[in-house]
Amino acid sequence: MIKPDGRVRYEWKAPGSIRMEFIESGSPPSGTQYFVNRTMAIDYNPVEKKYQIHPDRKFLNGYDYQDMVQRMIKSGNYSVIGTMTENGRTLYGIEIVTEPWSAEYSGVVTSRIQAWVDPGTGLAWNISTYYPSDKVSRIIRYDTIEVNTGIPDSHFVFSVPQETEVQCGSGSGISNTDQYDPRKLSPALKPGCLDCTEALLTEPVGGFSGDYLLVGMLDYQGSKSVPNPDPWQSINYTYYSRNMSKGTVRYTISRVSGLYSTEPLSTGGNVSISIEPGEYSAEPNRVYEAELTARVKPGIKLHENFWIHIHADVEGAPDAITDDWVRLALDDGSPMSGAGLWHFYQTGGGYCQDVLVIPQGGSGHAPFAIRTGELDTGTATLSLIPAPCHPDHRPLRQDEGPPWPAGIHATVTPANFTVRSFASFLPDMAFTVDPTVQPGDYCFSAVTQTPHGGSEYAPFTLRVISQAGE
Numbered sequence: 420m421i422k423p424d425g426r427v428r429y430e431w432k433a434p435g436s437i438r439m440e441f442i443e444s445g446s447p448p449s450g451t452q453y454f455v456n457r458t459m460a461i462d463y464n465p466v467e468k469k470y471q472i473h474p475d476r477k478f479l480n481g482y483d484y485q486d487m488v489q490r491m492i493k494s495g496n497y498s499v500i501g502t503m504t505e506n507g508r509t510l511y512g513i514e515i516v517t518e519p520w521s522a523e524y525s526g527v528v529t530s531r532i533q534a535w536v537d538p539g540t541g542l543a544w545n546i547s548t549y550y551p552s553d554k555v556s557r558i559i560r561y562d563t564i565e566v567n568t569g570i571p572d573s574h575f576v577f578s579v580p581q582e583t584e585v586q587c588g589s590g591s592g593i594s595n596t597d598q599y600d601p602r603k604l605s606p607a608l609k610p611g612c613l614d615c616t617e618a619l620l621t622e623p624v625g626g627f628s629g630d631y632l633l634v635g636m637l638d639y640q641g642s643k644s645v646p647n648p649d650p651w652q653s654i655n656y657t658y659y660s661r662n663m664s665k666g667t668v669r670y671t672i673s674r675v676s677g678l679y680s681t682e683p684l685s686t687g688g689n690v691s692i693s694i695e696p697g698e699y700s701a702e703p704n705r706v707y708e709a710e711l712t713a714r715v716k717p718g719i720k721l722h723e724n725f726w727i728h729i730h731a732d733v734e735g736a737p738d739a740i741t742d743d744w745v746r747l748a749l750d751d752g753s754p755m756s757g758a759g760l761w762h763f764y765q766t767g768g769g770y771c772q773d774v775l776v777i778p779q780g781g782s783g784h785a786p787f788a789i790r791t792g793e794l795d796t797g798t799a800t801l802s803l804i805p806a807p808c809h810p811d812h813r814p815l816r817q818d819e820g821p822p823w824p825a826g827i828h829a830t831v832t833p834a835n836f837t838v839r840s841f842a843s844f845l846p847d848m849a850f851t852v853d854p855t856v857q858p859g860d861y862c863f864s865a866v867t868q869t870p871h872g873g874s875e876y877a878p879f880t881l882r883v884i885s886q887a888g889e
Contacts, residue, residue, distance in 0.1 A: 424444075426441075432570050436455060436572065437479045437483075439479055447464075450466075456575040458884065459474065459475075459774050460473040467586075468580070469586040470586065472771075473774060484543065485542060487546075488513075488546065490524055496515055499511060499512065500513065510535040510537055510544060512534070513535075514533045514534075517531065531549040531550075533549075534546045585771050588768040589790075596679070604679065604681070605742065606618075608742060611790070612842075612843055615843065616844050619838070623736045624658075625658035625743065626795070631654075631748065634650045636719075636752070637750070649717070650749070652713055652747075654711055655709070656710075660703055660704060663701065664736070665702050667699070668701045670694050672692050672694055673692075673727070675744070690725065691714045692711065692714075694710065701733070715747075715749060721749045724746050725746065728743075743840055745793065766791055768787070769787070770876065771786045773877075774881075775850060777881065779853075779855075779858065779885055780854035781852055782852065785848050789844045789869065791841060792841070794840055795838060795870050797870035798837060799835075800834060801831050801866070801867050802834060803865060805823050805824065805861075805864075806878045825856075826852065827853070827883075832847045838869060858883050859883055860881070861883065862879065862880050862881070864878055
């Protein structure tokens with residue numbers, strides 16, 4: 420591909436298997452691969468070393484330029500523009516004009532297409548597209564074309580490279596992950612640590628919850644405002660002792676430079692931070708609440724993030740996951756104050772694969788990622804509801820969804836569980852298909868809820884195939 424610059428290997432096998440690799444490319448990067456076979460599609464990113472699983476990848480058909488030329492010829496709407504000899508082949512140039520524009524042949528907008536075709540094989544070796552008709556938009560040159568070489572079906576199955584992982588949904592918007600220090604923080608708090616789910620659900624754990632730590636600097640009396648003589652606000656810190664032995668819990672709180680930071684900074688004398696109780700004796704399988712209070716000096720201005728870090732030393736439980744962070748913000752009536760500071764740290768996540776293939780009478784499972792944001796400690800839920808595979812609008816009302824498909828059984832484990840803020844959790848979606856279920860696509864939406872967020876996600880495809888694997 421001379422424009423855009425790069426070298427691509429494209430392999431196709433009837434009726435619809437595709438394997439495509441960018442050999443030399445800037446965007447997408449070299450080594451990017453796409454696979455489409457009879458049951459699923461795979462995208463592989465060599466830079467991030469992650470792959471994604473989809474029901475299909477229809478855009479790959481747009482790279483089948485030979486099919487584009489065949490459709491040009493079958494239409495009969497082309498004209499012959501000349502001949503040329505290249506590598507011992509006599510090529511005939513054909514051109515089709517679709518001004519002002521059309522996507523009928525190329526799959527993308529074009530005003531004119533030229534192709535140089537070997538009449539003996541019907542294969543095009545040089546192709547140019549134009550949009551508008553006097554400006555080249557793409558130039559394709561084939562170095563090698565091999566036909567009917569008997570490519571096995573296994574060639575279109577993605578083989579996972581070493582140190583590569585599946586891409587699980589989106590993040591929670593956390594950007595300053597470089598401040599995470601593995602020497603001072605539990606590995607379970609490492610951003611995006613999906614294999615930390617068991618520790619987060621079983622080890623002693625704690626975190627902040629409740630409304631934002633937003634301190635009102637003004638008192639409003641009708642249409643007037645006056646300075647608040649004692650501005651302060653409190654939030655809860657919840658500790659889940661789980662399987663720990665009886666022991667003492669001691670809290671340390673400090674101002675820090677940002678999320679994942681642990682080095683104390685001076686408060687400048689403008690903010691005092693306290694927690695009550697700061698120390699207590701904890702017993703196994705109990706829940707303990709403490710109240711953190713930030714009291715602010717009247718009249719100060721604070722338009723930057725003021726981060727507070729908490730750490731709990733838990734006697735007899737060195738693996739307790741207790742560090743958390745929260746931002747203090749002041750509402751002084753100015754445009755840059757108040758709750759606007761929080762929009763960067765919301766709940767995220769999503770499917771770890773968008774399709775699951777199960778034969779009639781079989782079963783299978785797929786993970787789902789939940790990434791919590793700020794003040795997100797508490798109860799989370801994950802459920803599945805039937806959904807159209809290709810909805811024409813969202814969100815759907817309850818009466819717009821299809822009924823649950825007969826013969827398909829689904830469970831989520833865990834479906835209701837305790838999460839903490841700034842962590843990643845990996846519940847499992849399991850499906851069982853009765854032998855009588857007809858082959859085809861059945862779709863569901865995942866519905867999540869955490870203390871500070873909730874979402875209904877795009878359809879997840881359960882693809883049922885015949886017992887023979889067809």
